[in-house]
Amino acid sequence: xxxxxxxxxxxxxxxxxxxxxxxxxxxxxxxxxxxxxxxxxxxxxxxxxxxxxxxxxxxxxxxxxxxxxxxxxxxxxxxxxxxxxxxxxxxxxxxxxxxxxxxxxxxxxxxxxxxxxxxxxxxxxxxxxxxxxxxxxxxxxxxxxxxxxxxxxxxxxxxxxxxxxxxxxxxxxxxxxxxxxxxxxxxxxxxxxxxxxxxxxxxxxxxxxxxxxxxxxxxxxxxxxxxxxxxxxxxxxxxxxxxxxxxxxxxxxxxxxxxxxxxxxxxxxxxxxxxxxxxxxxxxxx
Amino acid sequence: xxxxxxxxxxxxxxxxxxxxxxxxxxxxxxxxxxxxxxxxxxxxxxxxxxxxxxxxxxxxxxxxxxxxxxxxxxxxxxxxxxxxxxxxxxxxxxxxxxxxxxxxxxxxxxxxxxxxxxxxxxxxxxxxxxxxxxxxxxxxxxxxxxxxxxxxxxxxxxxxxxxxxxxxxxxxxxxxxxxxxxxxxxxxxxxxxxxxxxxxxxxxxxxxxxxxxxxxxxxxxxxxxxxxxxxxxxxxxxxxxxxxxxxxxxxxxxxxxxxxxxxxxxxxxxxxxxxxxxxxxxxxxx
Numbered sequence: 354x355x356x357x358x359x360x361x362x363x364x365x366x367x368x369x370x371x372x373x374x375x376x377x378x379x380x381x382x383x384x385x386x387x388x389x390x391x392x393x394x395x396x397x398x399x400x401x402x403x404x405x406x407x408x409x410x411x412x413x414x415x416x417x418x419x420x421x422x423x424x425x426x427x428x429x430x431x432x433x434x435x436x437x438x439x440x441x442x443x444x445x446x447x448x449x450x451x452x453x454x455x456x457x458x459x460x461x462x463x464x465x466x467x468x469x470x471x472x473x474x475x476x477x478x479x480x481x482x483x484x485x486x487x488x489x490x491x492x493x494x495x496x497x498x499x500x501x502x503x504x505x506x507x508x509x510x511x512x513x514x515x516x517x518x519x520x521x522x523x524x525x526x527x528x529x530x531x532x533x534x535x536x537x538x539x540x541x542x543x544x545x546x547x548x549x550x551x552x553x554x555x556x557x558x559x560x561x562x563x564x565x566x567x568x569x570x571x572x573x574x575x576x577x578x579x580x581x582x583x584x585x586x587x588x589x590x591x592x593x594x595x596x597x598x599x600x601x602x603x604x605x606x607x608x609x610x611x612x613x614x615x616x617x618x619x620x621x622x623x624x625x626x627x628x629x630x631x632x633x634x635x636x637x638x639x
Numbered sequence: 640x641x642x643x644x645x646x647x648x649x650x651x652x653x654x655x656x657x658x659x660x661x662x663x664x665x666x667x668x669x670x671x672x673x674x675x676x677x678x679x680x681x682x683x684x685x686x687x688x689x690x691x692x693x694x695x696x697x698x699x700x701x702x703x704x705x706x707x708x709x710x711x712x713x714x715x716x717x718x719x720x721x722x723x724x725x726x727x728x729x730x731x732x733x734x735x736x737x738x739x740x741x742x743x744x745x746x747x748x749x750x751x752x753x754x755x756x757x758x759x760x761x762x763x764x765x766x767x768x769x770x771x772x773x774x775x776x777x778x779x780x781x782x783x784x785x786x787x788x789x790x791x792x793x794x795x796x797x798x799x800x801x802x803x804x805x806x807x808x809x810x811x812x813x814x815x816x817x818x819x820x821x822x823x824x825x826x827x828x829x830x831x832x833x834x835x836x837x838x839x840x841x842x843x844x845x846x847x848x849x850x851x852x853x854x855x856x857x858x859x860x861x862x863x864x865x866x867x868x869x870x871x872x873x874x875x876x877x878x879x880x881x882x883x884x885x886x887x888x889x890x891x892x893x894x895x896x897x898x899x900x901x902x903x904x905x906x907x908x909x910x911x912x913x914x915x916x917x918x919x920x921x922x923x924x925x
Contacts, residue, residue, distance in 0.1 A: 458771060475765030482764045483805050485744060507835045514676070517816045519769050526812065527768070530803045530828055539839065541827040544815055548795045553825065 358608070360582075361616040362623035365502045370625040373634050374411040384637035385414040386444040386470065386630075387436055391429075391455070392422040392583070396588075397448045407626060413633055416442075422452045428465050429455065436463040443637040444470035446629075469637060470632035473520065482527045488632050493525035495624035496561060496582055499615065500535040505559070505580055508537040514556035516600065517544040521563040521584055550574070562601035570602040572610045581607055581614040584621050642824040644894070646901040648909035651788045655913040660697040670728040670923035671700040672756065672916075675721055677715075677741070678708040679882075682874075693912060699919055702728075708738045712720045715741065716749050723751040729923040730756035732915075751925060756918035757808065758852050768813045774918050779811035782847060782868055782909035785901065786821040791845070791866055794823040799843035801856070803830040803886065807870055836860070848887035856888040858896045867893055867900040870907050 377384060385406065388401050419550040420432065436445050445468045448581060451457055462471075466476040473492035480487035500507060512529050516522040520535040522542055543553055544564070551574045554560055562570050563584035585601025600617030608614060617622055663670060672694065674687050681912025691701040706718065722731050730924075731754045737743055752762040758776035766773035786793060798815050802808040808828055815824040830838055830850070837860045840846055848856050849870035861867060884904030894900060903906055 427701055458769075473769075476762045476771055477765065478768045479763065479765030482768060482809055483744075483761055485761065509832045511834075511839075523813055523816060526828070530809060530830070537830075537832040539827065539829050539833040541825065542812070544816070544823075545826050546795045546823040547825040548797075553797075580887055598874030614916065 358611065358613055360499055360503055360613050360620065362499075362615075362619050362621070365498060365624050366627045368502070369498070369624075369631060370407075370540070373413075373627075375633060376638070377412040380519055380638065381572045382412075382634065383441070383457060383458070384412070384633045385416060385442050386443075386446060387418055388446045388448050389418045389420065389429075389432065389436075390448040391420050391424060393419075394448075394450060397450070401448060404626065404629070408630060408633075411630070413630055414578050416436055426456055426459070429460060433460070433463045437468060440580045442468065444468055444633040446471055468636055470629060470636060472524075472632070478519075478524065479539050481524055484531055484533075488635065489628070490520055490524050491628040491632065492521045492563075492584060492621065492624045493528055493629075494628040495621050496525055496526060496537050496584065499582060499621065500559075500580075505535075505614065507535040507559065507611065509560040510538050511541070511556055512538040512559045512565065513541045513543060513554050514561045515543050515554065515596055515608065516561075516563035516565070516584070517542050518563065521639045525561065525563075554638075564600055564601050567599040568601075568603040569604075570607060572603075572606045575607055575610055577609070577610055578612040579610070581611045582621065583617050586617060586622050615635045644897065644899055645786055646789055646899050646906065648785075648901075648905050648907070651784060651910050652913045654788070655784070655910075655917060656693075656697050659699075659913075659917060662920055663698040666924065668698075668920065668923045669700070669727070670730075670919045671699070671728050673700060673702045673704055673728050674732045674734050675704045675706065675715075675718065675722075676734040677706050677710060677738055679705075679878060680734075680736060683736070687734060690915070692911065694916060694919075697833075697916070699916055706819045711738070712742055712745070715746060719746070719749045723749075724752060727907065728754065730754055732757055734747045754922055756915060756922060758810075758918070764805075767810055770817055770819075774921065775914070776806055776810050776891070777911045777914040777918065778807045778849075778870060778907065779814055780914040780917075781907050782808040782811055782870065783814060783821050784844075784910055785868060785907065786866075786868040786913060789899065791821075793821040793845065793897065796824050796844040797827070797842055798824040798847065799827045799829060799840050800847045800849065800872070800920070801829050801840065802847075802849035802851070804826050804849065811847065811849075850887050853889055854887075854889040854892075856893060858892045861893055861896055863896055864898040865896070867897045868907065869901045869903050872903060872908050 408415040436442050451632035466474045472488045478488045526540045529540050554574045558578040561582045567587035583602040587599045591597040651794035694701040722728050752788045758774045765775040802858035812826045814899040816827050840860045845866040847868045873885045877883040
């Protein structure tokens with residue numbers, strides 16, 4: 354029983370990657386993602402290398418374009434223009450963090466919307482709200498995928514989302530309001546200014562935590578038999594291993610009370626990566 | 640006291656129109672809105688003529704482009720292209736209803752986003768979500784205006800929105816989540832699939848009704864001292880006058896229990912028109 358309670362990413366990503374590989378072979382695609390990185394942030398480099406290996410296994414080429422942190426806004430835009438017009442490149446990703454002199458809003462606008470595999474271009478965000486076909490941001494897509502894979506019904510359910518970010522909370526809220534499955538939920542978005550937070554979260558049939566505070570959600574804050582989706586990935590120093598990753602939910606504390614709960618790591622984050630690579634294949638299909 | 644309870648549009652639109660007129664004169668603008676109508680729907684023609692008169696009073700020219708309902712998709716797009724490239728036209732509006740052979744999603748995409756005074760283009764909708772400067776859809780903008788004008792604080796408040804439409808419910812939810820004023824609210828969106836609706840609406844400090852059901856909200860559904868914003872405009876047959884307009888809220892029933900309440904007519908709808916004309920001036924300023 355307890356093993357069923359844990360909403361593990363593994364069986365999901367196994368299926369997603371098998372489907373992607375099948376599509377790539379059947380349609381004879383050569384999907385290619387280029388990741389632009391400014392500088393050498395170690396966590397970013399680790400993440401990109403990981404993505405490159407995952408891509409290689411299923412037939413997606415991941416190219417890494419290392420640029421100097423001193424690059425000008427204009428030179429970066431001209432680089433993006435080159436990738437936009439290169440038909441062998443299907444997805445363009447901009448690796449964070451960006452140096453302060455770069456105007457991120459303008460840069461994101463310069464990525465061709467049909468190559469914007471992050472789904473952060475306003476045109477893709479608007480299509481998401483308007484329920485038009487688009488490239489969805491990976492984390493909200495991962496949450497939908499988990500709900501769908503584990504057959505968790507959202508119709509008419511009270512879904513409470515902790516966090517109102519432009520890349521998780523807000524797009525996820527819009528997606529769960531869609532007349533679709535998953536969707537048709539009653540959605541509440543909470544955040545730092547919310548009053549009586551525990552009162553609201555404890556009414557949630559499904560609680561999605563995306564606030565970036567380690568172990569924030571305790572059992573007193575959740576409803577008996579709630580579904581808990583933990584989007585948080587908080588890097589915490591650890592005496593033995595140097596660091597470890599914790600979610601926004603205190604997993605051990607909430608485990609008994611919850612009906613289902615995603616672990617960290619091995620939960621939303623892993624599915625997110627598979628959703629990003631799915632976007633590359635989707636872009637290559639067009 | 641009871642007169643203060645009624646959140647009337649009149650003082651708001653008086654201020655909005657005075658400000659617009661001042662801006663138009665000071666900046667020597669010649670703002671021009673073109674409304675495209677296919678056919679002769681009487682309600683649409685009435686609305687447009689009303690808009691033309693309102694515009695004329697403050698110095699906004701409203702041109703009406705009547706086209707035949709049989710116009711092809713291509714011919715309509717080419718018409719829009721002409722208006723897009725005409726620098727004397729600052730706003731383009733597409734009057735509903737559209738005939739069935741017209742693909743509305745494609746047509747809206749063809750309107751230049753900086754002339755999209757309806758705020759329905761996905762690029763504008765995405766910018767709204769991402770908190771970037773854009774042309775906002777008029778009805779959600781009207782709700783924000785009313786809250787702001789009457790100094791109704793939203794920060795940390797439970798706002799419940801009845802209705803998840805792409806033109807009211809969803810954009811309003813995203814706007815009220817912004818780190819802004821009005822904004823910073825805890826937002827819940829309810830709709831036809833919501834369970835235990837009255838239980839949710841009766842927890843709302845601010846209730847926004849936008850579902851298109853006449854007199855749907857009764858006093859049992861609202862919290863004591865709630866703020867009630869009624870977006871509904873439902874045309875109902877009337878033995879004496881032919882027809883009359885009712886809101887989504889049973890005004891008389893809710894009046895005593897509410898702290899503040901918008902009337903219909905003379906509430907959100909009137910402010911909406913002023914927000915649309917504000918968008919024309921905003922577009923002309925760019």
